[in-house]
Amino acid sequence: MLDETDRALLTLLVADAGQSASALGRQLGLSQPATWRRIKRLQEAGILTGRRLLLDAEKLGFGVTVFLGIKLATKGRVGMEDFERAVGGIPEVQVVTHVLGLYDYRLRVVARDLADFERVLRRRIMTLPGVGNVEANVMLSEERRPGPL
Structure with a gap:
């Protein structure tokens, strides 16, 4: 079951999945290892299934x-x-x-x-x-x- 910290972590990752565990931890009031353990647990549970880059189709020529x-x-x-x-x-x-x-x-x-x-x-x-x-x-x-x- 997800707690409020997990939900806050997911919100931060959705906004910018490229953030380091250290940067995420600072925003959540957690240490880097504690943040990494939460990320790993969310991955193992299948809640986090990958990270994607969002490309701007229009700027790539697809208008x-x-x-x-x-x-x-x-x-x-x-x-x-x-x-x-x-x-x-x-x-x-x-x-x-x-x-x-x-x-x-x-x-x-x-x-x-x-x-x-x-x-x-x-x-x-x-x-x-x-x-x-x-x-x-x-x-x-x-x-x-x-x-x-």
């Missing part, structure tokens, strides 16, 4: 983000597995989420511009196994990134 709803034309385990395996090979697809509702999958796709997105859509996404209906929503702005729970 368009599109959320796609994908409804598979063919249902069943094989169709889903084929789709998931194939979509994993498209670098412009940043996130693949299997969902309940109108669509079977939600994809977050980045592209250099709308013409580049159209190319990715026509040549890569629409040719994936089992793809039926597709709905696209172009992101206008992102107000909040995922943070601590």
